Amino acid sequence: MIDYTGIQCPVCGKPFSAEDDIVVCPECGAPYHRHCYQQEGHCIFSDKHGTGQAWKNPRSSSGSAEEKRCPRCGKPNAPGALFCDHCGMSLTEEPPIGPQNNYGQFNSRYGATPSPTDFPQGQQQPQNPWGQPYGQTPPYGQSSPYGGNGQDGQNPNQPFPGGPAAFFFDPLGGVKPDEDLDGVSASDMAKFVQANTQYYLPVFTNQKKFRRNRFNFCAFLCTGGWMLYRKQYKLGALLTAVMAGIYFLSLYCSYASEDILLRLMSQVGIDLDTMMPSSAQLMQLGSLLAQQPAWELILIFLPRVLNVVQLVIMIVTGIKANKTYRKFCTRKIQTIDANFPEPADREMQLRTQGGVNTPLAVGLMIAYMLAVYLPRLWLLI
Numbered sequence: 001m002i003d004y005t006g007i008q009c010p011v012c013g014k015p016f017s018a019e020d021d022i023v024v025c026p027e028c029g030a031p032y033h034r035h036c037y038q039q040e041g042h043c044i045f046s047d048k049h050g051t052g053q054a055w056k057n058p059r060s061s062s063g064s065a066e067e068k069r070c071p072r073c074g075k076p077n078a079p080g081a082l083f084c085d086h087c088g089m090s091l092t093e094e095p096p097i098g099p100q101n102n103y104g105q106f107n108s109r110y111g112a113t114p115s116p117t118d119f120p121q122g123q124q125q126p127q128n129p130w131g132q133p134y135g136q137t138p139p140y141g142q143s144s145p146y147g148g149n150g151q152d153g154q155n156p157n158q159p160f161p162g163g164p165a166a167f168f169f170d171p172l173g174g175v176k177p178d179e180d181l182d183g184v185s186a187s188d189m190a191k192f193v194q195a196n197t198q199y200y201l202p203v204f205t206n207q208k209k210f211r212r213n214r215f216n217f218c219a220f221l222c223t224g225g226w227m228l229y230r231k232q233y234k235l236g237a238l239l240t241a242v243m244a245g246i247y248f249l250s251l252y253c254s255y256a257s258e259d260i261l262l263r264l265m266s267q268v269g270i271d272l273d274t275m276m277p278s279s280a281q282l283m284q285l286g287s288l289l290a291q292q293p294a295w296e297l298i299l300i301f302l303p304r305v306l307n308v309v310q311l312v313i314m315i316v317t318g319i320k321a322n323k324t325y326r327k328f329c330t331r332k333i334q335t336i337d338a339n340f341p342e343p344a345d346r347e348m349q350l351r352t353q354g355g356v357n358t359p360l361a362v363g364l365m366i367a368y369m370l371a372v373y374l375p376r377l378w379l380l381i
Helices: 034-040 186-193 197-210 217-222 224-229 233-267 279-290 294-339 343-353 358-380
Strands: 022-024 031-033
Touching (some): 022 034, 186 294, 197 294, 224 233, 224 358, 233 358
Antiparallel strands (some): 022 031
16 A cells, blocks of 8 residues: 655645545546535646646655566556566566665576676675676686586585575566667667567577577468467458468368369279379379369469468468568557657557457458368368
8 A cells, every 4th residue: 555644635735644534536547635626526636637747656756565566676666567667677576585785686586697786785695606797607617517526415505405596587588778779779669579589589699790590480370360360460461361262262262173173083093082193193193183274283283382382481481470470560560659758658669569469360260270271161061
């Protein structure tokens, strides 16, 4: 519960005491004496709700307990923030257990070696059996940090003897928060991507710095469905329509050519239910196929050609997906920066326009299953 003691009532201007009966606006959090709120009948900031200019806790700017301090960089953030405004670190994770710095977090959890300044005054930095801070490798010529050859057979880089090494998760995948990605910082890119940022941020950085790409197997398998899931609606809808058209055209040609193939096989005496065709029968079948009209040959061979085209589209999508997604994210973030100068509005747009569309992905999966299995069930009936 928030302590409003000493904060002034917006109506009467008197500071709250511990004995006052206080009510809070559910929209902006403005506190009132109960009789003051009843006197006004509504929140006096109601005309500013949703604009970012409503009531703000005067203690927020001075680093009160309401603020969320980033476990990575230590910067203060708004109470409801999900990601750090400075580095993009998630603010919803539980802190690790172990030696802590001034922000209540252990720096080495995020890949950095703790320094003496990370520990409160009077608290000595923990050291391993070689007299070095935990997280550093032993001096040259001494045992491996993972060999368990420290004192009493313990791993010298474990801050707690007998326990496993601390596992840490970096949502930026080791990328610096201020890393420039085509005019967009890595922290803003993480706020927009949201899901699986530890994969995409390093990929985007390698694309920009070293022109190295990475094959996206999800995009390869799902093609347009993956793009729709990542909110690339225009390109995703186009690619989904193309792949669906290829599938249904191939399905139609396969069913239409089945009667033609059965008729030709019966002419050369091939019965797949009783025996395998001989080489002589296959040669006769090939001769008959060469004598058929062009439209029948198209019906017979077009499904094979379409399958090859479909595979080529899937491979190209897997190769180009990450680069296309990076350009999409950059363009969207730059548009948000231009249209929403207010920080609160900007953060909201990054959350709503970015991320993924899970309901759409589930709907596409159901539609795909129906498209694949309904024709087969119809043939069985």
